[in-house]
Amino acid sequence: MTDFLKYSSLVISTTIKHYLNGPPRPSWDLKSHLSLAKFTFLSDNTKTIEQVQSFSLPGPAKAGTLNGKI
Known part of the structure; x- marks a missing residue:
């Protein structure tokens, strides 16, 4: 019961969006x-920008860009 109360605004807004705008994919109920x-x-609310950036893999710098070394 407390789980529902904790996310009640999310449930209400998602239900309204689902019926007014339609689902994100046609096959979704x-x-x-x-x-x-x-x-x-849950995933967006608990991570800082730094935590999200740490998940990305570093790649080679493209030609003409600075690589952070001075």
Whole structure:
């Protein structure tokens, strides 16, 4: 019960968006849409920019760009 109260605004807004704007994919039902919204909320809400950037792999610098070394 407390889990529902914690995410009640997310559930309400996602339900309204689902029926007014339609689902993100035509084959998605409301349960799938709510699951994705909750997953996105939980994953985005707990990470800082630095944590998200640490997940990306460093790649070679493209020609004409600075590589941070002076």
